[in-house]
Amino acid sequence: xxxxxxxxxxxxxxxxxxxxxxxxxxxxxxxxxxxxxxxxxxxxxxxxxxxxxxxxxxxxxxxxxxxxxxxxxxxxxxxxxxxxxxxxxxxxxxxxxxxxxxxxxxxxxxxxxxxxxxxxxxxxxxxxxxxxxxxxxxxxxxxxxxxxxxxxxxxxxxxxxxxxxxxxxxxxxxxxxxxxxxxxxxxxxxxxxxxxxxxxxxxxxxxxxxxxxxxxxxxxxxxxxxxxxxxxxxxxxxxxxxxxxxxxxxxxxxxxxxxxxxxxxxxxxxxxxx
Amino acid sequence: xxxxxxxxxxxxxxxxxxxxxxxxxxxxxxxxxxxxxxxxxxxxxxxxxxxxxxxxxxxxxxxxxxxxxxxxxxxxxxxxxxxxxxxxxxxxxxxxxxxxxxxxxxxxxxxxxxxxxxxxxxxxxxxxxxxxxxxxxxxxxxxxxxxxxxxxxxxxxxxxxxxxxxxxxxxxxxxxxxxxxxxxxxxxxxxxxxxxxxxxxxxxxxxxxxxxxxxxxxxxxxxxxxxxxxxxxxxxxxxxxxxxxxxxxxxxxxxxxxxxxxxxxxxxxxxxxxxxxxxxxxxxxxxxxxxxxxxxxxxxxxxxxxxxxxxxxxxxxxxxxxxxxxxxxxxxxxxxxxxxxxxxxxxxxxxxxxxxxxx
Ligand code: HEM
Ligand code: HEM
Numbered sequence: 001x002x003x004x005x006x007x008x009x010x011x012x013x014x015x016x017x018x019x020x021x022x023x024x025x026x027x028x029x030x031x032x033x034x035x036x037x038x039x040x041x042x043x044x045x046x047x048x049x050x051x052x053x054x055x056x057x058x059x060x061x062x063x064x065x066x067x068x069x070x071x072x073x074x075x076x077x078x079x080x081x082x083x084x085x086x087x088x089x090x091x092x093x094x095x096x097x098x099x100x101x102x103x104x105x106x107x108x109x110x111x112x113x114x115x116x117x118x119x120x121x122x123x124x125x126x127x128x129x130x131x132x133x134x135x136x137x138x139x140x141x142x143x144x145x146x147x148x149x150x151x152x153x154x155x156x157x158x159x160x161x162x163x164x165x166x167x168x169x170x171x172x173x174x175x176x177x178x179x180x181x182x183x184x185x186x187x188x189x190x191x192x193x194x195x196x197x198x199x200x201x202x203x204x205x206x207x208x209x210x211x212x213x214x215x216x217x218x219x220x221x222x223x224x225x226x227x228x229x230x231x232x233x234x235x236x237x238x239x240x241x242x243x244x245x246x247x248x249x250x251x252x253x254x255x256x257x258x259x260x261x262x263x264x265x266x267x268x269x270x271x272x273x274x
Numbered sequence: 275x276x277x278x279x280x281x282x283x284x285x286x287x288x289x290x291x292x293x294x295x296x297x298x299x300x301x302x303x304x305x306x307x308x309x310x311x312x313x314x315x316x317x318x319x320x321x322x323x324x325x326x327x328x329x330x331x332x333x334x335x336x337x338x339x340x341x342x343x344x345x346x347x348x349x350x351x352x353x354x355x356x357x358x359x360x361x362x363x364x365x366x367x368x369x370x371x372x373x374x375x376x377x378x379x380x381x382x383x384x385x386x387x388x389x390x391x392x393x394x395x396x397x398x399x400x401x402x403x404x405x406x407x408x409x410x411x412x413x414x415x416x417x418x419x420x421x422x423x424x425x426x427x428x429x430x431x432x433x434x435x436x437x438x439x440x441x442x443x444x445x446x447x448x449x450x451x452x453x454x455x456x457x458x459x460x461x462x463x464x465x466x467x468x469x470x471x472x473x474x475x476x477x478x479x480x481x482x483x484x485x486x487x488x489x490x491x492x493x494x495x496x497x498x499x500x501x502x503x504x505x506x507x508x509x510x511x512x513x514x515x516x517x518x519x520x521x522x523x524x525x526x527x528x529x530x531x532x533x534x535x536x537x538x539x540x541x542x543x544x545x546x547x548x549x550x551x552x553x554x555x556x557x558x559x560x561x562x563x564x565x566x567x568x569x570x571x572x573x574x575x576x577x578x579x580x581x582x583x584x585x586x587x588x589x590x591x592x593x594x595x596x597x598x599x600x601x602x603x604x605x606x607x608x609x610x611x612x613x614x615x616x617x618x619x620x621x622x623x624x625x626x627x628x629x630x631x632x633x
Contacts, residue, residue, distance in 0.1 A: 058394060064387065064393075067397065069397070071380060077398060109420065122414075130409070140354075146479045148470040174436045184434075274480070
């Protein structure tokens with residue numbers, strides 16, 4: 001009959017971190033999730049890159065010059081990470097936020113005062129600002145290394161559209177808190193659309209588009225009206241911006257990012273001198 | 275102290291700021307090995323940091339810089355010059371290596387392939403962790419702004435667009451909304467997308483260099499640094515009520531008046547030069563403006579093709595050449611109009627307000 005001390009020692013040995021780690025890694029559950037196991041050999045390090053949905057965004061091997069922070073400033077990756085953070089925090093905000101004139105503003109106040117760990121709004125807002133800056137810097141880097149040159153012309157163009165989408169996402173999100181800052185910034189910004197040539201009621205050429213005496217482009221049928229769903233920034237605009245911000249634009253942006261990343265691989269990985 | 279503040283206020287005037295920044299950019303591109311050194315960077319960035327810290331003692335400065343939404347732009351004020359310096363320093367180094375017949379910095383490592391796990395995956399992981407910590411720290415320290423509930427009948431003064439559009443709002447000083455708010459933004463997008471198809475220079479693909487791409491880089495940097503980033507900064511920090519200019523240490527006085535009487539080109543010519551009245555027919559009235567605009571967009575490309583841009587015309591071919599020159603002229607129209615405004619108070623080159631057609 002082993003005494004208590006020996007049993008205790010056995011138990012403790014069994015519970016030591018390395019043993020528990022090994023036990024977990026050998027369990028059927030773990031092996032079913034991570035097929036390769038711990039990447040402790042070069043072979044496994046390659047297999048792990050091929051086996052995971054997330055990691056297979058990257059190739060198995062990369063050119064050493066391409067992974068230098070000095071070269072890419074990590075800006076594309078930072079932009080992507082910020083997009084993921086925004087999607088996650090945006091989703092949490094959607095639990096609380098209702099896009100109506102009655103609730104929008106009070107919901108934003110409640111986000112700070114009632115909701116536990118109430119910094120989701122902060123992370124979302126500062127993340128959005130940071131993403132605008134990082135996408136500008138990413139474009140700056142790609143220009144300075146001449147990485148838009150063949151064969152990467154098309155991916156530069158995908159990038160330009162992503163830049164526009166980032167600005168639109170930020171613009172549509174700006175309205176949602178429904179305070180003075182929000183509606184007047186959107187009023188100024190969307191006011192430009194009334195001056196669209198031919199399509200805005202205060203744009204050059206719009207006066208030419210008439211059907212007999214009836215003007216075709218008026219303040220209830222022009223580009224700005226289409227954008228806001230009204231003659232001013234009101235309830236319809238809030239709903240429109242909300243739907244675009246939370247569903248439409250993120251979907252399009254996510255889709256284009258998939259193309260962007262795919263093309264980086266197809267174009268021969270991160271650029272470098274030949 | 276007051277003297278220094280007044281001097282900085284004076285330097286921040288859009289005219290002076292834009293001219294100085296452009297001059298600095300072009301001189302630095304002329305002598306990159308003098309400007310983009312470690313020492314220059316140490317001096318410039320510690321100078322900027324000192325300026326920011328000392329200026330915080332000024333109440334008006336503190337008010338505008340510490341507005342929550344402006345904090346990221348203060349960050350940008352450092353990040354953009356930093357990366358400009360950084361990429362130019364790499365370029366200068368590479369240019370020197372090329373001149374010495376040595377391989378580029380990047381080239382030393384292009385042949386070598388490394389395993390993505392761990393070399394890249396770990397860098398990314400660290401980057402994400404750092405960024406998460408920064409975001410959380412920032413969010414704990416600085417609450418997101420929320421003002422009074424929306425009130426459609428009380429418009430604040432100044433009413434500003436979101437900060438990244440303030441460059442466009444700044445253009446409204448010089449151009450009407452149909453140009454500043456619609457045509458130019460579209461041309462910026464088109465212009466950016468056109469870059470890879472216009473720039474046929476095969477050199478400088480995949481590494482930092484200045485010598486091999488001097489022309490492209492100069493144009494892009496002028497557009498990006500001066501006409502984009504600087505205008506955003508100007509619109510954020512230096513434009514107050516009624517979109518008047520306010521120096522960084524100036525109180526945002528609602529009643530600051532800028533007595534400016536801007537004059538149209540048509541009035542300059544018909545009334546002041548020819549001593550006649552303005553013709554009633556707008557097309558005749560604006561005839562000189564139309565001629566100027568047509569000459570600008572049609573004659574200049576043709577003349578340049580035969581003279582200083584001959585090499586572009588020959589290497590690019592007609593289609594690329596004309597796209598490039600049109601985009602360049604469109605881009606140049608902003609600084610040109612700025613200068614005309616500053617020197618002659620010129621309002622419109624073509625002004626037909628009856629049809630909202632003002633240029
Ligand atoms: C690239 C991505 C995004 C950008 C640049 C962005 C930007 C913004 C901005 C600037 C605001 C105003 C924040 C504030 O005033 O506090 C906002 C609000 C909001 N966003 Fe986003 N956003 C992005 C993605 C998303 C996504 C993917 C979702 C949802 C799935 C989302 C949901 C929301 C909600 C519900 C609000 C209102 C709450 C609030 O204003 O704090 N966002 N967004
Ligand atoms: C939401 C926006 C964007 C995301 C998430 C994104 C993401 C990325 C990532 C992760 C890379 C890998 C290399 C790096 O990090 O630098 C990359 C490369 C690239 N991006 Fe983007 N990008 C975005 C916007 C843009 C924009 C605005 C442009 C240009 C106007 C652009 C053009 C390119 C090009 C040409 C490459 C290939 C660079 C090379 O091979 O060296 N992207 N992008």
